[in-house]
Amino acid sequence: MTFKPRDLQPERSARDLYGAEIRLRRARADNMSLTRLSEILNFSKAHLSRIETAESLPPRGLSEALDAAFGTDGIFLKLYPLARREEFPDKYRRFMALAAVATVHEEYAPIVPGLLQTREYAQALLSSSDPFGTDEEIADKLEARLKRQARVYAPRPPRYWFILDEGALRRPVGGPQIMYGQLGALLAAGRLRHATIQVLPYSVGEHSELMGGSLTLLTLPDRSMVPYEEGARSGTLIEDPESVTRRRALYDLLRAQGLPPKDSAEMIRAAQEEFSHAIRREGRPLAEE
Template sequence: MSLARLAAILNFSKAHLSRIETAESAPPRGLSEKLDAVFGTEGLFIGLYPLARAQEFPDKYRRFMEASAAAALHESYTVTVPGLLQTPAFAEAILRSGDPFATDDEITDRLTARLSRQGRLHGIAPARYWFILDEVALHRPVGGPPTMRDQLSALLTLGDLRQVTIQVLPYSAGEHSEMGGSLTLLTLPSRSVVAYEEGSRSGTLIDDPDEVTTRRALYDLLRAQALSPKDSAVMISSALEGFDHAS
C-alpha cells in the first residue's frame, strides 16, 4: 500500500507518517491499533509499540532515561517545574519555547513522550521522588496565568502523594552550586547512584563514584537550604493566589 493511500485511510498526515516510517518521529498513541485494523495483523503493531516507545529519546539522553526508569529513588533540583510534575499545557508551553521552530507534529511527539513518563508516579509500587524547585519556578508565568494556576494547583496535589516530596529553594537562600542548571540523582535497585547534570541545551550522565559523591554532597546542601515540605506548600499556595488575581 502506498504511503499516500495509507494516510488517506487513517486520516493522517502523509508527512507525519513518513517521519514515523523513517524513525524520525515516534509513533503516537492509537496509531498501532489503526495499523493493525488496516492490515489485519492481529496485534502485531500493538506488540511493537512498546519497543518503539523505548526509542523515543535521542542517544545522548537514552542512558539517563533507562536509569530513570529503573531507579528506586529520584532526587532532583530544577529551575522550573520538572517534566514529571508538569501539566499538559505547561509542558507544551515549555517544549514550544525550547524549540520555537519545531512543527506541531514534533511538539506532539515530544509532549506524548514527556507525559507518558508521569505514570511512574502512580504505579502499584512507585519509586520515591524528592523534588527541589527554585522559587523562580513558582513565579515565571509559563503559558500565562491560567496555565500557571493549574500547574501550581497540580504541585499541591502531587505533593500530598506519600511517595513524593516537594521543597522550594527560596530566593533568600542566595547563591548556590546549581545556579547554572539542574541536578538529578538516581539511586538504582543495586543501591548504586548516578548523577545527571543538565543545562539548557546539553546533559551529562555521571557514574564515576567520586564525582557522584560530590554531587550528593551538593544536593544535600540544597536540601538543607530549601524550605520544609510544609512551608514549601505554603509558598506554592501564595504564588497560586498571585496568579488568581492576575488578568
C-alpha cells in the first residue's frame, strides 16, 4: 500500500504552514526525502517528521538550518515565532479554546487530570507517553500543561468537578516520592471552594464505556455543553445533541457511583500514607521532612 502523508491545512494554523513549507521545499528539491533532509540538518528524522505533520513544535535553531538547506532567505525564521505560539496540536486546540472560557468543567480520568498534576508527576507522565521525544519537546509540553492550571487558581475560576479512577491513586507514576507529593496536591485542590474531587473505587467494578478513556464536559457561557472524549492517542469533541445527552448521562452515572468527597479525601490520604511507608522503607525522607 502506498504511504499517504498527512494532509496539512496551511490556512488553519502556523504549525501547519511551517510543516507545509518543509514539505513544499522538499518537493522542489527533487523530492528530497526526509531521510536525506535529516542527514543534511544532522537532525532526528522522527522528530523532523512530527514537525512536518504539525504534531511537534519546531525547536530553536531548526529554522536557520532549514533556511540554509533550502536557500529560503529567512522564510522559516519568520514562521518560527508564529508556530511557537501554538502550544497544542490542532486536534486539541479547539478543546483548549473552549476550556479557557467554560463556566463549568467536569472531568472523569483514569489518571490524575492535567489540571491537577504536579510538575514532577506531569513530567514523568509526559516522558513515558512519548519515550522517543526530545528533552525540548517534553519541556514544551510540560510548560503548556502547567500554564493551563492557572485558571484553576484564578480570581474568578470555573466550577470544577473531577472524578478519578482509584487507579490514579495507586499507580506509582514517577515513584513513591512523586506520588506522595501528587496526592498531597490533590488533597489541597479538594479544599478549594470551587472544586470537588471524587474517587471511583475499584469496588464499583465495570463502569460503562468510559473504562480506559477520559471524558470532559465543558459548559460554556451560553449554557451549551461540549463533551470531549480522549483515548490514549486521540481526542474527539462531541457536538451532536443526542451524543451530548448520552455523555451527560454517562458522567452523572459515574458521579453517582463515586465516593462522596469526604470519603474520597480519606481514600486519597490512605493512599498517600502507603506511599509514605514505601519512601521510608527505601530509607529516604518525605518531601516535607
